[in-house]
Every structure is written in C-alpha cells, then in structure tokens.
Amino acid sequence: MKTERIADSDVRFRRNGNGSRAVVLVHGFLDDQHVWDGVIEELTSQDVETVQLDLAGHGERTEADGPFTLDRLASEVRAVVDSLGKPVVLVGQSLGTLIVELVAATRPERVRGLVLLTPVPLAGTHLPDDVLESFYALGGDPGAQRAARTQLSRGIGEADLDRLGVVGGRMRPDVVRALVDAWNTGHPDGEKPSRYPGPVLVVRGACDTFATAELVERGVLERFGRAETATVDEAGHWAHIERPAAVAALLGAFLAEALPAGITKSGVRAQPWTTAFAGKSADSFAEAFAEEVVLEATTLTRPVEGRDQVKQVMATASGIYESLAFTHEATRGPRTYLEWEATAFGGLRIQGVTVLTKDEDGRIVRAAIHHRPLGAVLRFSVEMRERLRGRIDPTHFHDGDR
Structure with missing residues (x-):
C-alpha cells in the first residue's frame, strides 16, 4: 500500500495492489475513504488495484478551502484517474455517485464502468426546506449524525457508528451546509441523459429510505442507456459498511465484465x-x-x-x-x-x-x-x-x- 499526492494540491490518494486495472472508490457525505476498507478486504478480483481518497472537507482534509461544489470535487477525482495511467472502474456512494458520473462523462476512454451505490440523482434531490434544515443541522453535531445514520441504515455496528461519528463530527458546519446544497441542488448535466456511454451498475440497499426505489428509478436509471440494477438485502443507505461482502461480490462480477483481465485469445501474443x-x-x-x-x-x-x-x-x-x-x-x-x-x-x-x-x-x-x-x-x-x-x-x- 502506498500514498501519492496530486502535484500542487492537497489531494492524496491511497493505492493498494499492483494490478493493470484499477477501481477508484469515492465515499459519500460525512464519510471518509476508510468506509471502503471492508469491501476491499472482501474483493477477490485478481490483478485489480484499489484506490481511495478523501474528498475536500472530509477525512484528513477538513481544513481544505472551498468551493465545495460538485465540479470541484469531480476535478479532484479526475486528477486521480488521470494519474493512474490504466483503465478504471469508478465506484461512488451517495454524494460520490454524482462525482463519479461527472468524471466518467469526461473520461470515457479511460473509465470502463460505473458503479453507483445508493445513488443520489445528478439533478439533485430538491428536498423541502424543513427537511433541508435537518441536514444543515448535522454540521458539528455527532449525535445528530449518529441518529441519521441509524435511521437510514439497517445494520451499521456500534464500532462503525462510533468511528463515523468522529469522522463526521470533525467536519466544519459551513462545509456540511455547502455539501448539502451541492447534492440537493444537483448539477445541470442531471437534467438530460447521461453523457457517459459505458456500462453502469446501480445498487440499492433494500431498506434504504433515502435512495428509495422510486427515487432511483425516476432520477437515476432513466438517464442511462445501459444500466443494470442490483439490491443488497438487509442493508440501508450505507450498504458497503452494512454488507461489505455482498457489495464486494457485486463489484467483483461487474469488474469481470467491465475490466477483463486479457483481450487476446489463445495463439495471439500479448504485445x-x-x-x-x-x-x-x-x-x-x-x-x-x-x-x-x-x-x-x-x-x-x-x-x-x-x-x-x-x-x-x-x-x-x-x-x-x-x-x-x-x-x-x-x-x-x-x-x-x-x-x-x-x-x-x-x-x-x-x-x-x-x-x-x-x-x-x-x-x-x-x-x-x-x-x-x-x-x-x-x-x-x-x-x-x-x-x-x-x-x-x-x-x-x-x-x-x-
């Protein structure tokens, strides 16, 4: 495992493995790069490098300056993808799903597939003001964050809730508010069919009351020409933490199709x-x-x-x-x-x-x-x-x- 930095920035990313192909995993709102650790431990795909990073304002980057917009966050992930020099699959959860789609749309020759886990519509959620205020109030309030995670999940353990409370609690209230506005307002690209032409896997937690089946169908699936769907049983909005083995199995199957290990038949030399x-x-x-x-x-x-x-x-x-x-x-x-x-x-x-x-x-x-x-x-x-x-x-x- 090694950590690298994008030149002239505070963007650092962690690389695990030496595969000829890579999976870039992008976390969601109030989280950090380590929410993917369980999935990575369960991932059995061979010759695949895994890449994680903290988005601006999250994890080890709570002191990052703004703006905290979708375009800014996508530019950071795009820089990581460009630095890898190999074909990738992008995986995003919640807020991260908006970011990975924006990146994939501008790098179709490099991004071989998208996995959108408990996705948020790129056009935004457009919540009513009273609900929006409850999300604004999460900034600087670990107790409220814990309650929200418990309500929207089915099986996050106490240890994970404790760790995520520390991670989310360190985020500045102004950053939390800006990020809520970002995923609630959405991006102009979300108002039209997706510009990404490659394969897409959309995964829901069966018990997710935020990324509901209706929201995903109306706001996500209809925008993609060739999206497949999957559901993780006994999981809510943080399916990758609640059921990491199940998410890893879905990801592994998708990788086998989107990032085949070889493209030469018997009798054709690799060259x-x-x-x-x-x-x-x-x-x-x-x-x-x-x-x-x-x-x-x-x-x-x-x-x-x-x-x-x-x-x-x-x-x-x-x-x-x-x-x-x-x-x-x-x-x-x-x-x-x-x-x-x-x-x-x-x-x-x-x-x-x-x-x-x-x-x-x-x-x-x-x-x-x-x-x-x-x-x-x-x-x-x-x-x-x-x-x-x-x-x-x-x-x-x-x-x-x-």
Missing part, C-alpha cells in the same frame, strides 16, 4: 498494441508508436499522422468498444496481421483486421485498421468525430449529415 487496447489510454498507445507513425482506417477519410495525434485517436477509439478480443495473428517480416472481433453501441458486432508495420526497434510506424460491416464503420466514424471535436480535425471522419 504493445494489444496491451494498449487493454489500457485504453493515450499514454499506453504512445509507448507502442514511433514518432512519425501513420494511422489508416476504414473509419477515417484520410490518414492521421504523428504520435501525438494518433495516440489520441486510438485511445478514443478503444473507449468506444464495449468488448474487444484479438482472435488470430500472423507475422511476415516487419508486418503483423491481427484479426479481431468487438462490440459497441449496445452490443453491435464489429469485426476486422489490423495490419501493423514496425521499425527495427519494434515500434509501430504504420497501422491500417479494416472494419466491417459498413453501417458500423460509418457510425463509429461519426462517434469518433464527436468525441475528438476540438482535438482532431473533424475532416478526418465521416460527417453523419452527408
């Missing part, structure tokens, strides 16, 4: 190109390319040239695939031929062949990617155009209006 697709980041692709690499593809109207440009295109393209596996390989001289099959856009099947030409140092100097069928090619190209808008000249891609 920089396939490893980069598993990593789905610009940096991982950059390591495979020569400086003057040229990318050609059926999804491109003309080649993209240069490492900086090509790595952005490939990282974005890899993020569109829901699944991808390299099935066959052949090599002749400097060229490697890789046959592959994938899914995207809610299960649409895509197949293709990639031809890689390498220099004497083994770096890729030319990549030619051939996709089929045509309908998938055109849709993929239009999606790339939108995701790379402002970074790559859009004339490289098909214009869906033509």
Whole structure:
C-alpha cells in the first residue's frame, strides 16, 4: 500500500495492489475513504488495484478551502484517474455517485464502468426546506449524525457508528451546509441523459429510505442507456459498511465484465498494441508508436499522422468498444496481421483486421485498421468525430449529415 499526492494540491490518494486495472472508490457525505476498507478486504478480483481518497472537507482534509461544489470535487477525482495511467472502474456512494458520473462523462476512454451505490440523482434531490434544515443541522453535531445514520441504515455496528461519528463530527458546519446544497441542488448535466456511454451498475440497499426505489428509478436509471440494477438485502443507505461482502461480490462480477483481465485469445501474443487496447489510454498507445507513425482506417477519410495525434485517436477509439478480443495473428517480416472481433453501441458486432508495420526497434510506424460491416464503420466514424471535436480535425471522419 502506498500514498501519492496530486502535484500542487492537497489531494492524496491511497493505492493498494499492483494490478493493470484499477477501481477508484469515492465515499459519500460525512464519510471518509476508510468506509471502503471492508469491501476491499472482501474483493477477490485478481490483478485489480484499489484506490481511495478523501474528498475536500472530509477525512484528513477538513481544513481544505472551498468551493465545495460538485465540479470541484469531480476535478479532484479526475486528477486521480488521470494519474493512474490504466483503465478504471469508478465506484461512488451517495454524494460520490454524482462525482463519479461527472468524471466518467469526461473520461470515457479511460473509465470502463460505473458503479453507483445508493445513488443520489445528478439533478439533485430538491428536498423541502424543513427537511433541508435537518441536514444543515448535522454540521458539528455527532449525535445528530449518529441518529441519521441509524435511521437510514439497517445494520451499521456500534464500532462503525462510533468511528463515523468522529469522522463526521470533525467536519466544519459551513462545509456540511455547502455539501448539502451541492447534492440537493444537483448539477445541470442531471437534467438530460447521461453523457457517459459505458456500462453502469446501480445498487440499492433494500431498506434504504433515502435512495428509495422510486427515487432511483425516476432520477437515476432513466438517464442511462445501459444500466443494470442490483439490491443488497438487509442493508440501508450505507450498504458497503452494512454488507461489505455482498457489495464486494457485486463489484467483483461487474469488474469481470467491465475490466477483463486479457483481450487476446489463445495463439495471439500479448504485445504493445494489444496491451494498449487493454489500457485504453493515450499514454499506453504512445509507448507502442514511433514518432512519425501513420494511422489508416476504414473509419477515417484520410490518414492521421504523428504520435501525438494518433495516440489520441486510438485511445478514443478503444473507449468506444464495449468488448474487444484479438482472435488470430500472423507475422511476415516487419508486418503483423491481427484479426479481431468487438462490440459497441449496445452490443453491435464489429469485426476486422489490423495490419501493423514496425521499425527495427519494434515500434509501430504504420497501422491500417479494416472494419466491417459498413453501417458500423460509418457510425463509429461519426462517434469518433464527436468525441475528438476540438482535438482532431473533424475532416478526418465521416460527417453523419452527408
């Protein structure tokens, strides 16, 4: 286990394990990073690194300056995700669910899945004034916090209630009030369908009287195109503390789908190109390319040239695939031929062949990617155009209006 810090900030995050994939766990209102310890102990997924942090105003950061807005909190988690350099699944609880969705929407090529535990609608809860006042009053009152946790949970033990009382009791009343306003008011993005296109798992505690089934259905599920749901029995709003083994089992199953350990079939060697697709980041692709690499593809109207440009295109393209596996390989001289099959856009099947030409140092100097069928090619190209808008000249891609 090690602790790292985001440069020029007080954001520190704890890393446990050395996996090629990561799970970033974001706590909720009045809590700290240690609420995930029980889930991590029960998590049996192999080759997965777990990452925890205290949000501004919480845990070891009670002296942090404001503003305590959703955008500010999301920017901190986004910086952690960017620093990891590997594919991730984001897990958030309560307040944390708003934050992880905002991060995922801006990092679709890196974030392979979202787990929203006892979620709050991104559009906010919009509680009546009298109820809102009761949440404001939690600031600086550990006894009131304990009563609220007991009311909204089914099985938090006395030891956990004691520890959380200390954690929440240290939070400044002004911070508590600002955070209540943040999750009650919500974010403008919550008024429209989610911008995150990847897989989502929404988990409720069966006895949760805050994130009720109606609230989750109306305010959360309807905004996602491909969300699955699960319920943890005998648990309330803090299901990860009340039933850590059950939450870990759900998370482990989701990880197996969203972060597969490998994407090469028998007979296909792991190599920089396939490893980069598993990593789905610009940096991982950059390591495979020569400086003057040229990318050609059926999804491109003309080649993209240069490492900086090509790595952005490939990282974005890899993020569109829901699944991808390299099935066959052949090599002749400097060229490697890789046959592959994938899914995207809610299960649409895509197949293709990639031809890689390498220099004497083994770096890729030319990549030619051939996709089929045509309908998938055109849709993929239009999606790339939108995701790379402002970074790559859009004339490289098909214009869906033509």
